[in-house]
Amino acid sequence: MSIRVRDLVHIYQAGTPLATEALRGVTLEIQEGEFFGLIGQTGSGKSTLIQHLNGLIKPTQGSVEVDGQNLWERGTNLKEIRQKVGLVFQYPEHQLFEETVFADVAFGPRNMGLPEGEVKERVEEALAMVGLAWEIADRSPFELSGGQKRRVAIAGVLAMRPKYLILDEPTAGLDPMGREEILEEIRALQRQGVTVVLVSHNMEEVARLVTRLAVMHDGRIIAHGTPEEVFSKGEVLEEVGLALPQIAQLMHRLRERGLDIPVNIYTVEEAREAILRVLGPKQGKSARFLTL
């Protein structure tokens, strides 16, 4: 089971003088259960690509298959596909519109025609998944904090019980703890078996979380693989306007300056270990340190 994209081309306003080629032949497979990262500069085609994954837009050329089903074949029920592949846009809180949190999260399940009992069950479940207390269900989403609003919006997608969850910059504009909390919840969902596709500009997040990632540039995938594989190509990333995670940048620079140090390191703890292995605390200095 997977989402499979083959030779995907998308041209906006095709056949007019304003035609813009946003995707120039993308082939990609996202396996069930993966935590997949998608990175690239603004305008590289990430958003266009993810909107193809649940059939929001139609390929100009090429195909998109979800669990073996071609989205644009005659007989495909796109409504079912969109329940299976949930899409959380950037700043999703801008799309909240109901009078209560409950009604907002219930909007999807109600549209699916589910009985009210099941709708309630799903809303409860979705709010719990994003770490919101049931008490806020009766409140207006517009009274909540930024981080809470974003969670309500994500819950609205989760209430559809998607098998694949695609999130476009879910932590943009949140404070550091808010980012951590949302990411922790996303990680928990992935552990429960939801396939996650994370679009992000935050290389630290991507390096830490994903199992595999793809780098987009100018409508194409220019690199893909595990974080180690992709981040070992520092120059390629810099060329397309991306940066290595901070810690990896540090390790690369130290290596350039002649220290024998591994470069595929992304966390503070690993970096500390690696630096100590090479430099070690100098005996004399550390002794003096202790007596102080």
Next chain:
Amino acid sequence: MALKDIDLEIQQGEFVSIIGHNGSGKSTLAKLFNALLLPTRGDVIVGGKNTKDGDKLWAIRQQVGMVFQNPDNQIVATTVEEDVAFGPENLGLSPDEIGRRVDEALALVGMEEHRHRATHLLSGGQKQRVAIAGVIAMRPSCIILDEPTSMLDPVGRREVLETVQRLNRQEGITVVLVTHFMEEAALAERVLVMADGGLALSGPPAEIFSEGEQMRQLRLDVPQIVQLAWELRRSGIPVPREIFSINELVDYLCQYA
């Protein structure tokens, strides 16, 4: 209540960053600095002028410019130079003077070669630099930037931050940077930490970011490089507390080795 009992002074030429959890009052405070909002109680004095004094409103806004988060919401014209000229035109300046100011502002943000381009074709970082140029063309003494990089990719972020640092260092413009990125906050001379509408901490980055535990209690964090420096110090490598950037840490470690 969005803000309570804040006492604060920012000196001409300073680079101050403001951090704080979502809803801590950072943006509210920033908007008080150029009279986009007026205090319920208390006063905001900009270069001797009280923001409550309606007659001084335009003088204050000319003196304290503001750049917001979303690059797409701030562009008003269809080409770069027209956009930058919008403010000076409204001041009723002569076409020569407007031209001079546009040239100067575009040079300062490094966008001269794009002056005839259509604004909708620019990248996010370029749009933010055009927005900054629009403010510069008003010859302000202070620029307030409210999360100017939160919608940008890494290169866009770097472009905007380099521009801001240059304006502060070379032109002596006071900079107030509101941000959720701790590495950005560490670029300033002074960091203000907001929490629940009040000013929780204020001090140089070395001091603020040495309070790791307190920062986490305030829903904030410490830049990764600072965390690493801290860990190395604990392990016996005496990294100085003033080190915040990758380059500084690399230089230090290579010299130590």
